[in-house]
Amino acid sequence: MSSSHVPGPGPVDPAGAAALLRQARDALVVGHVRPDADAAGSAIAIATALRRSGIDAVVSFGGPEPVPSSLSVLDPDGLVVPSADAPAAPDLLVCCDISSARRLGDLAGRLDTASVSLAIDHHVSFTPFSTHQLVDATAPATVVLVRAVLAEFGVALDPVLARALFAGLYTDTGGFRRGGADALRLAAELVDAGADPASLLRRLSGTRPFAWLAAQAEVLAAAHFEPDVAAGAGLVWATVDVATATRFRDEAVTLVGQLTATAGDGVAALLTEVAPGDWSVSLRGTGTPDLSRVATALGGGGHPGAAGFERAGTRDSLLGLLRAELASVTAGAAAPPSSRTDRS
Numbered sequence: 001m002s003s004s005h006v007p008g009p010g011p012v013d014p015a016g017a018a019a020l021l022r023q024a025r026d027a028l029v030v031g032h033v034r035p036d037a038d039a040a041g042s043a044i045a046i047a048t049a050l051r052r053s054g055i056d057a058v059v060s061f062g063g064p065e066p067v068p069s070s071l072s073v074l075d076p077d078g079l080v081v082p083s084a085d086a087p088a089a090p091d092l093l094v095c096c097d098i099s100s101a102r103r104l105g106d107l108a109g110r111l112d113t114a115s116v117s118l119a120i121d122h123h124v125s126f127t128p129f130s131t132h133q134l135v136d137a138t139a140p141a142t143v144v145l146v147r148a149v150l151a152e153f154g155v156a157l158d159p160v161l162a163r164a165l166f167a168g169l170y171t172d173t174g175g176f177r178r179g180g181a182d183a184l185r186l187a188a189e190l191v192d193a194g195a196d197p198a199s200l201l202r203r204l205s206g207t208r209p210f211a212w213l214a215a216q217a218e219v220l221a222a223a224h225f226e227p228d229v230a231a232g233a234g235l236v237w238a239t240v241d242v243a244t245a246t247r248f249r250d251e252a253v254t255l256v257g258q259l260t261a262t263a264g265d266g267v268a269a270l271l272t273e274v275a276p277g278d279w280s281v282s283l284r285g286t287g288t289p290d291l292s293r294v295a296t297a298l299g300g301g302g303h304p305g306a307a308g309f310e311r312a313g314t315r316d317s318l319l320g321l322l323r324a325e326l327a328s329v330t331a332g333a334a335a336p337p338s339s340r341t342d343r344s
Helices: 014-023 037-052 069-076 101-107 142-153 159-172 178-193 197-205 211-221 241-247 255-263 291-297 315-334
Strands: 026-029 056-061 092-096 114-123 133-137 223-227 237-242 269-276 278-286 307-311
Touching: 014 037, 014 092, 014 114, 014 142, 014 269, 026 037, 026 101, 037 056, 037 092, 037 142, 037 159, 056 101, 069 101, 069 159, 069 197, 114 142, 142 159, 159 178, 159 197, 211 237, 211 241, 211 255, 237 255, 237 307, 237 315, 241 269, 255 269, 255 278, 269 315, 278 291, 278 315, 291 307, 291 315
Parallel strands: 026 056, 026 092, 092 114, 114 133, 237 269
Antiparallel strands: 223 237, 269 278, 278 307
């Protein structure tokens, strides 16, 4: 990477991030393991903009799992490659929607082999791991920051970029329940640039196999409500076993929304066994208790109202850890300011 006009290591603004993109000879753009629309949309938008500017770039995600089929609509140019085929020593590594190095999965080693690394993220639990960081925890989605970088980079929006950005914006704002007027103004800009919400959201939602009805019913029928957890706010939880998670990988992730709808002011948790003894836990709530603190303490991260972590163990051992951490964070929030301990 040329040193001309490239900002020094540390925090950068969108103009500084754009300078890093502009000076790259080639780039690997990554999102977190098991990507959602914000991670995938951000990464694909950055790589697309680089390609349009004549800079070779590909997208990849750590882990052996394929990208959810519903997100294929965001990659019409075929930029996504398996992690095993990702460049071993990219000039520039761009990490999108990744709050900590462990969220790169088996691509974490690229932090050591890349000439320069840039993290673009909006998680309050972000822990610096790259040479450069563009982080704003007030942004409702990482794609909001990516849009600002693209504006500085000088690549005009087109339907491919607009779809990628709109998908991340819609999903991470909870269908525009969060984000306020600025998110709606950005959505309007993206629709004007070619994002078709009706078509895009239909394809993102995907179709469900008929057999999913019975599998979904089985998971939800076995859900539990523990009213005394989180200082009486309550915990609603359910588990997806490894067989169901393997057969219905794209569908299973949607169940946390149904649990959340029944949790009221409490916490919803979906424990998915992604491999025997390995779990992915999704947490949702109102922001009180702060689920980002809960997840960070258990090896993950996220936002106050939406977070998660991955951990090995048994279902019961993970539930025990989760209950204990919810109690700890709730007690810390209720304590007088002088007696609280900041664990973030």
